[in-house]
Amino acid sequence: MAGVAKPLSALLLCSLLLLCTSTAMIHGKKMRLASSRQPCKRLVFYFHDIIYNGKNAKNATAAIVGAPAWANRTILAAQGHFGDLVLFDDPVTLDNNLHSTPVGRAQGLYFYDGKDVFTAWLGFSFVFNSTEHRGSINFAGADPLLNKTRDISVIGGTGDFFMARGIATLMTDAFEDDVYFRLRVDIKLYECWEKA
Amino acid sequence: MAGVAKPLSALLLCSLLLLCTSTAMIHGKKMRLASSRQPCKRLVFYFHDIIYNGKNAKNATAAIVGAPAWANRTILAAQGHFGDLVLFDDPVTLDNNLHSTPVGRAQGLYFYDGKDVFTAWLGFSFVFNSTEHRGSINFAGADPLLNKTRDISVIGGTGDFFMARGIATLMTDAFEDDVYFRLRVDIKLYECWEKA
């Protein structure tokens, strides 16, 4: 009898374990382990990029600072802007209105790295310092601009977003000429830590 | 008797726990916790970088877009190319043949940042859009070129590589003059999430 009972109770233990582990995790690092991939936090923002073009110094929030030998730093290069590297400090808003009160800043770089296709690469942070959010979220990844939505990685965070990881889905919400564009960023965090 | 039995059964529980936890994790986030450090996924690719040198516009896959005041953007700078910043959109292949059908693109930047030694730094993505792989893997790290193998970090992933983390071991597989080089990338993921 004891020989049968032991494997059974081990099995029972394992089953209980499966149920309890998720709970245990939630008390420390709130990491959703669900195969359903439910985010532990979700946030949607817009950011607004106005590239310096020689005439808009006052309004510009971004500037070309690197370009290939055949291009210049005032006009985006031909052929998918290949080789243009842009630094930016853009307002972040809750809706798609450029003139809404910013809730943070998007700061970092992007560059056009597609020779045959129109594609970019981004490394940047959202920096928050308001009553609602304090801290930063860091992003990196490829941005194949012609796709309606593009996923990049949330590689870390600080403050309210301490140790965050996840996926940010980008969508070009608007663009005008080669000067203004607006990105919608749907941030889904899958690793969240509880408040200290 | 009961006083002796309790610590023993707690010990037994803990032992069972150790065995079961790994299994429990696998049902959600497939995170290998082994001290043996077995990757949960391993992939080997090659990518091929052809730097624009003023004469190879058609074949070039990369271009110098930043250089220090004493250098230019057509020829790599002297002294370990210190200060040259290169953007690239390189074909990724399964073997070391430049002319093999690409399975993806390597897109990002590298720059030579060693003044006394020959070293670089990389931030880039592998972008896949084939029947075999869909999604991206994001990398960042220092690349001390003179070492036979160099480890950088896999900082995130999307699609098939959702939330991936790990190590990529780089090896210079070939280089010709200052124009072509081929890197072998051995990707070992230690954090993998199951399919949704």
Added chain:
Amino acid sequence: MAGVAKPLSALLLCSLLLLCTSTAMIHGKKMRLASSRQPCKRLVFYFHDIIYNGKNAKNATAAIVGAPAWANRTILAAQGHFGDLVLFDDPVTLDNNLHSTPVGRAQGLYFYDGKDVFTAWLGFSFVFNSTEHRGSINFAGADPLLNKTRDISVIGGTGDFFMARGIATLMTDAFEDDVYFRLRVDIKLYECWEKA
């Protein structure tokens, strides 16, 4: 009696589980799950950046390689240096003395991306190759320079810092003109893996 005993023992199991899980984790991936947010590893370093200014080629450890159309690559731009992109290979020391024996190198890039405020963004690695530390730590994040301390993300590591994640708190320890500055970096890792 058995009907009462079962829920009780399940509760007991769960409680034990909560106690044991942390231990279990430590045997594999040493991930501190405490809501107290105790780092599993903590390291403090200094690094020393000497920007090339046209006159200090011998001592310089960093150079401007990207700048906006209105600026040059020898003198940092006006208005918070907006648009200047700098590559560096700086000595890392244990104390705040520039002339102490370096224990590693800080290699990467930073750029000034604030148009209205003085702020920067960093992507870099600490590279160690000594008896004490071997491997690298990779960092990324926004650096609002006017704050006394700023948090960025530890996005990965290799070697002794295999798969590390955490927070690095930066502090400007000194700066002289627009040529020399020294950063104190307080690295707190919250995800550590045990040695292989």
